[in-house]
Amino acid sequence: MQKVYLDNNATTIVDPIVKEAMDPFFTQIYGNPNSLHDFGTEPHPYMRLALDRMYKGLNAPDDSDILITGCATESNNTVLKGVYYDIINKGKRNQIITTPVEHPCVANTAKFLESIGAELKILPLNEDGIVDQAMLKRFINPDKTALVSVMWANNETGMVFPVKELAEVAHDNGALFHTDAVQAIGKIPVDVRDANPDFLSFSAHKFHGPKGVGGLYIREGLRLTPLLHGGEQMGGKRAGTVNVAEMIGMGLAMELAVQNLEYELTEVRRLRDKMEDALLQLDDTIVVGRRELRTPNTILVSIKGVEGEAMLWDLNKNGIAASTGSACASESLEPNPTFVAIGINKDLAHTGIRISLSRFTTEEEIDYAIGVFRSSVARLRKISSTY
Amino acid sequence: MAKNDLIGGALWEQYSDKVSSRMDEPKFRGEITEAQAEAMGARLVVADWGAEACGDAVRLYWAVEKGTDKILDARFKSFGCGTAIASSDMMAELCIGKTVDEAVGITNIEVEHALRDDPNSPAIPPQKMHCSVMAYDVIKKAASLYKGVDMSSLEEEEIVCECARVSLRTIRDVIRINDLKTVEEITNYTKAGAFCKSCIRPGGHEKRKYYLVDILRDVRKEMEKEKMAEVSETKDFKTMTVVQKLKQIESVLEAEIKPILAQDGGSMEVVDIKEEDGSTIVYIHYLGACQGCPGATAGTLMAIQQFLNEKVDQSIQVEPV
Numbered sequence: 136m137q138k139v140y141l142d143n144n145a146t147t148i149v150d151p152i153v154k155e156a157m158d159p160f161f162t163q164i165y166g167n168p169n170s171l172h173d174f175g176t177e178p179h180p181y182m183r184l185a186l187d188r189m190y191k192g193l194n195a196p197d198d199s200d201i202l203i204t205g206c207a208t209e210s211n212n213t214v215l216k217g218v219y220y221d222i223i224n225k226g227k228r229n230q231i232i233t234t235p236v237e238h239p240c241v242a243n244t245a246k247f248l249e250s251i252g253a254e255l256k257i258l259p260l261n262e263d264g265i266v267d268q269a270m271l272k273r274f275i276n277p278d279k280t281a282l283v284s285v286m287w288a289n290n291e292t293g294m295v296f297p298v299k300e301l302a303e304v305a306h307d308n309g310a311l312f313h314t315d316a317v318q319a320i321g322k323i324p325v326d327v328r329d330a331n332p333d334f335l336s337f338s339a340h341k342f343h344g345p346k347g348v349g350g351l352y353i354r355e356g357l358r359l360t361p362l363l364h365g366g367e368q369m370g371g372k373r374a375g376t377v378n379v380a381e382m383i384g385m386g387l388a389m390e391l392a393v394q395n396l397e398y399e400l401t402e403v404r405r406l407r408d409k410m411e412d413a414l415l416q417l418d419d420t421i422v423v424g425r426r427e428l429r430t431p432n433t434i435l436v437s438i439k440g441v442e443g444e445a446m447l448w449d450l451n452k453n454g455i456a457a458s459t460g461s462a463c464a465s466e467s468l469e470p471n472p473t474f475v476a477i478g479i480n481k482d483l484a485h486t487g488i489r490i491s492l493s494r495f496t497t498e499e500e501i502d503y504a505i506g507v508f509r510s511s512v513a514r515l516r517k518i519s520s521t522y
Numbered sequence: 523m524a525k526n527d528l529i530g531g532a533l534w535e536q537y538s539d540k541v542s543s544r545m546d547e548p549k550f551r552g553e554i555t556e557a558q559a560e561a562m563g564a565r566l567v568v569a570d571w572g573a574e575a576c577g578d579a580v581r582l583y584w585a586v587e588k589g590t591d592k593i594l595d596a597r598f599k600s601f602g603c604g605t606a607i608a609s610s611d612m613m614a615e616l617c618i619g620k621t622v623d624e625a626v627g628i629t630n631i632e633v634e635h636a637l638r639d640d641p642n643s644p645a646i647p648p649q650k651m652h653c654s655v656m657a658y659d660v661i662k663k664a665a666s667l668y669k670g671v672d673m674s675s676l677e678e679e680e681i682v683c684e685c686a687r688v689s690l691r692t693i694r695d696v697i698r699i700n701d702l703k704t705v706e707e708i709t710n711y712t713k714a715g716a717f718c719k720s721c722i723r724p725g726g727h728e729k730r731k732y733y734l735v736d737i738l739r740d741v742r743k744e745m746e747k748e749k750m751a752e753v754s755e756t757k758d759f760k761t762m763t764v765v766q767k768l769k770q771i772e773s774v775l776e777a778e779i780k781p782i783l784a785q786d787g788g789s790m791e792v793v794d795i796k797e798e799d800g801s802t803i804v805y806i807h808y809l810g811a812c813q814g815c816p817g818a819t820a821g822t823l824m825a826i827q828q829f830l831n832e833k834v835d836q837s838i839q840v841e842p843v
Contacts, residue, residue, distance in 0.1 A: 442577065444603035448534070448545060485577040485601075518551050518607060520581035520599035521574045 138454040139500040143341075144290050144318060144433060144491035145458055150343040150391055153384045157345065160380035168377055169368060178379050185386025189350060192389035193335065194326040198355035202373040203348065203382045207317045208240035209362060210336035210351035211284075213373075214313045215244045217359030218282045223253050228281035228310070230254040232274060234266050234296075235472040236289050241315055245284070254279070260476035264292060264424050268300040280310040287319035287335075291489055292424045292473050293433025295323060299330040306331070311357075317341050321392030322399055322430040327352055334359075339381065343493070344388030348381035395494050404431035406501045407492050411436075413505040417512055419522075421483065423473060432492040437474075437483040440522025441515045446488050449511035455504055458489045482521075536647035537604065538639040540612075545604040550614035552597045554583040563587060564594050569664035572656050576728075578602040580610050582660045584617065586668055591621045598660075605646050605653035609633045613657035626665045626676055629687055630658040651685035651717030652727060658684075682732045685717030690732060697741045705734045759802075759835035768795050771804055774833045779826055788812030790826075793843055801837040804830065808842060818842065 140148070160181070166174030168182060189201050204210045215231065223229045233245050235257050249255040258266045258274055266285055275283065283305040288295045298314045305312035313334040319325050321342035327335055335352040339345055351373075353359065358372070365374025411434050414420050419439035438446065443459035450457050474484055490504075516522045537545075559566035564585035572579040579601040585594045596614040600607050612633050617625045634654055637645035646654065666673040679689035696702060696711045705722055709715040715734050720726035723735045759767065772792055783789050788811035796803045806826070812818050819842055827840040 440574075440601060442602050442606070445545075445607060448604050451534075452546065482574040484575060486574075518548060518599060519601045520570070521579050521601040 136454045137500075137503055138456075139496075139504050140456050141490045141492060141496070141500075141504060142456045142458050143493040143496075144293075144489065146340045146346065147343045147493050148495055149340075149345055149384070150388060152391065153344055153388045156387045157380045157384040160383055164379075168379060169366070178383075181383050182377070182379065185383045188386040188390040192320070192325075192393045193352055194328050195352055196328065196355055199327070200351075200353040200355075200370075200372060202351045202353065202369055203377055203385070204351055204373060205347060205375075205378070206349040207238075207315065207336045207338035207341075208349075210338075210349050211238075211240045211313075211315055212244050213351055213359060213362040214334045214336065215241065215248060215282070215284065216362055218311060218313075219248050219251075219253055220360040222281045222311075223248070228279055230256060230276060230279040230281055232256045232258060232271070232280055232283045232310075234258050234285055235260065236264075236291070236294075237284065237286055238290060238315060238317065241284055241286070253281075256280075258285075260472060262477060263294075263428055264473040264477040265294050265296050265428065266301065267297060268304055271301050271304045275304060275308045275310065277308040280305070280308055282311045282313060284313040284315070287314045287316040287325065288322065288430045289473070290318050291471065291487075292435045293318070293429035293491075294424045294473065295319070295428055295430060298332060302331045302333075318430060318433075320389065321396065322432055324396065327354075333357055339385035339388055342388050342392040343495075344385045345381045348378050348385050350385065398494055400431055403492050403494055403496065406496055406498060407432055407434060409498075410434060410490060410492075410501050410505060414438075414508060417509065421479060423477065423479065423487070434490040435473075436488050436490065437479065437486045438488065438512055439483065439486060440519040441512055442485055442519075443487050445515055445518075446486075446511060449515060450488075450507060453507040453511070455507055458491075459487055533647055533650065534604070536644075537608075538637055538643070538645040540637045540639055541604065541608040541645050544608035544611045544637070548598075548607055548611040550597050550611050551599065551607075552583075553581075553599065554585050554595055554597050558595075559585040562594050565668070567664050567668045569660050569667055571660035571663050572602075574601055578606050578653060578656045580606065580656045580660045582610075582614065582617075582664050584622075584664050584668070586622060591623065591668075593617045593620055593622065593625055600656075602656065603650070603653055605650040606656055608637060609646075609654035609657040610660075612636050613661065617661065622665050622668050625661055628658065628661055630654040630685070631687060633657055648685075648717040649719070652720060655684040658687075680732070682730070682734065682737065683712075683714035683717075683721045685721075686713035686715075688712045688714035690737070693734070693737055694741055697738060698745065701745075702738070703742070705738060708734055708738065760837070764795065764797070767802060768792065770834055771795065771830060771838070774830060775826075778829060778833065783810075783812055783822075786811050786815075788815065788818075801839055802835065804838055804840045805843045806840060 164177050166177050168175055168178050195201060231245050231248060231253050233241060245255050256274055258270055261267050261270060285296050285298060285301050287298050302312040311333045314332045315336045316325055317338045320337050333354045338349040361373060363374045368374055368377055411422055414436050415422060421437045423435040447457060447459055471484060554566060556566050562585050564587050567584040567586055569582045581599045583597040587594050596617040598610040598614045600610045616628050616636060634645050662673050662676050666676055679691055682688055682690050682693055692712060693708060693714055700711060702708055705715060715722045718727050720728040721730050721734055723733050780789060789809040790806050790812060791809060793805040793807045808818050823840060823842060830838045
């Protein structure tokens with residue numbers, strides 16, 4: 136049976152070139168980079184190269200920091216909790232502003248900080264399903280807001296948020312600005328000098344790097360109380376022995392992601408649009424969010440009368456991996472806030488299927504997937520009591 | 523359990539083969555038309571339960587034989603996940619051949635058991651158990667339509683946990699009888715809350731009328747109150763709490779001593795009480811005319827103590843301060 140992986144917003148295949156580049160750092164160049172001997176210094180030039188690639192990838196100034204972390208969850212926790220320790224807990228500004236569609240590693244961290252004294256404001260979404268400058272201006276408080284945290288692109292819908300404009304509003308009001316760019320890197324241009332965030336989080340496995348390694352950009356001159364206390368690694372800014380092999384993999388993966396950006400914006404987009412057009416040709420289907428506001432690889436489609444998990448089941452039977460937009464398996468039955476914001480009938484909340492492509496997706500795979508979608512939708516609508 | 527919990531997510535691996543095959547090819551999917559029912563000499567019943575917005579909706583068709591109330595055929599349609607489809611399919615099968623009254627007795631637990639490959643392995647993972655509840659509810663709905671009665675008249679008890687079908691009465695009883703103090707204990711005793719967990723506390727998968735945390739809190743509060751009432755009714759002064767002792771002493775003083783002192787323009791108040799070597803020392807403070815009265819440290823004091831010894835407890839000693 137053909138296998139087609141269309142769940143690239145969950146994780147991606149490691150680019151074989153990246154895997155190859157990481158290989159020597161397990162059995163050949165394995166010294167602890169903090170050791171004084173030659174084994175310890177041997178990986179240094181490779182680590183410097185990896186950093187160069189990441190600084191270049193994000194267009195980050197040399198005076199800023201890019202900390203190598205264990206994952207984007209760690210990066211996001213470091214920012215939110217660091218702001219809590221350094222600002223909120225010191226009785227200065229006490230408010231964190233975020234959106235209703237953040238990844239749980241931001242949303243749940245913010246809720247936790249609220250439970251220990253921070254004030255949390257969750258912005259409403261506009262009719263496009265994003266947060267705009269006017270919305271943030273309305274809710275930001277120049278005396279109170281400590282941090283604004285808004286994702287660059289949404290994992291479920293692919294909606295891209297105007298982070299540059301939002302960072303400007305945050306800064307005008309004396310607040311710090313953080314963006315979770317996990318779903319943006321490799322899909323759309325990410326330039327920290329242009330967008331001007333104070334903090335930016337990313338994760339290697341979303342752009343064909345390995346799992347278990349992430350990064351945190353911190354603007355020059357800023358310093359956060361660390362999440363992990365320990366040794367003096369990473370200039371004392373992130374304790375724990377650096378995951379050398381994966382850091383090197385992440386550096387190369389970032390370089391490749393940037394090199395392939397043009398391909399992503401044209402060819403991946405073309406395949407995505409082909410798939411999307413085919414889905415929209417089926418009766419009673421809706422794709423969430425305007426195409427031009429989304430990352431080029433993502434489709435969140437609602438298929439009337441077909442429950443999301445049942446659809447995933449049928450896709451999986453046919454070798455296709457996708458994901459539910461509003462997971463029935465998740466704990467809450469509350470509809471996806473993006474559905475609500477853009478005015479999609481709440482009856483459709485359980486019909487979402489997310490399809491996410493990558494530069495490794497082929498046209499032949501898309502053609503196959505389109506065929507499977509057609510037959511599965513027909514089968515499940517025959518069973519359905521609501522179609 | 524911890525080791526098995528660390529790598530989660532594999533819901534579908536936990537489905538029985540019967541669940542999988544009925545999801546892929548449901549045997550009783552479809553509908554029964556008015557004409558088909560008529561041809562069988564049966565009455566058609568079509569019941570809907572659930573809603574798309576809630577993530578699950580099912581429609582049940584019954585052809586019920588006139589006169590005997592026997593379900594000759596059953597079909598379903600479902601908007602739902604694999605578990606919902608497979609359990610609706612099994613539910614329809616179990617209905618066939620039963621009378622309407624017998625069918626009302628089919629529970630989601632029975633449906634789940636029928637879907638097991640072997641009797642000791644659950645057919646679906648615990649968090650999907652609630653998806654099978656629809657199949658149970660729709661039978662009730664169909665029966666109520668057939669009989670022309672309200673659905674609630676078919677439900678004998680208030681159900682707190684739909685997945686494990688545990689009633690409010692059972693949960694309240696089990697808390698009382700076993701002196702349960704945590705929700706985990708309730709789950710261990712009754713299985714309530716073991717599956718989709720919606721009934722444990724607000725904010726879960728589904729909104730519920732009752733939550734285990736609230737029931738536990740309320741029952742514990744009732745038990746506590748009853749215990750207190752019991753204690754204050756007992757005449758045994760020694761087992762009372764300090765506050766209860768103080769209250770009893772004060773009530774006696776208020777009723778019997780103070781009116782006598784007041785005749786001479788005096789009064790008193792209890793400053794403190796203290797437990798010492800099995801006796802209760804009551805420290806009092808004289809007020810009004812009693813202050814400086816010579817009897818206050820002699821005859822009056824003796825009288826007060828004797829009175830309390832008689833009316834309350836022998837162990838009481840009174841000390842003026």
